[in-house]
Amino acid sequence: MTEPASTAGENACGHCGTKFRPKRRWQRFCSRACRFADWNDRNPRQRAVTEQLQRIEAKIDALSSETVLKKEAECR
Numbered sequence: 001m002t003e004p005a006s007t008a009g010e011n012a013c014g015h016c017g018t019k020f021r022p023k024r025r026w027q028r029f030c031s032r033a034c035r036f037a038d039w040n041d042r043n044p045r046q047r048a049v050t051e052q053l054q055r056i057e058a059k060i061d062a063l064s065s066e067t068v069l070k071k072e073a074e075c076r
């Protein structure tokens with residue numbers, strides 16, 4: 001059986017198995033989240049570090065939007 005033409009050039013994500021069209025030839029995952037998740041699966045000892053990093057990133061996002069709001073208030 002031959003593959004339908006529409007799936008030519010498509011990859012199955014190495015983590016969730018979703019079919020996607022890679023932007024790079026070596027791209028193995030459909031998204032950043034899957035790349036992180038797969039990496040965590042293979043590096044359980046690093047998992048806590050990655051999770052902490054993601055929490056810190058979220059906090060920075062929250063803080064920077066707070067700062068923007070404060071600056072907007074000062075301008076008034």
Ligand SMILES: [Zn+2]
Nearest residue numbers: 013016030034
């Ligand atoms: Zn995926």
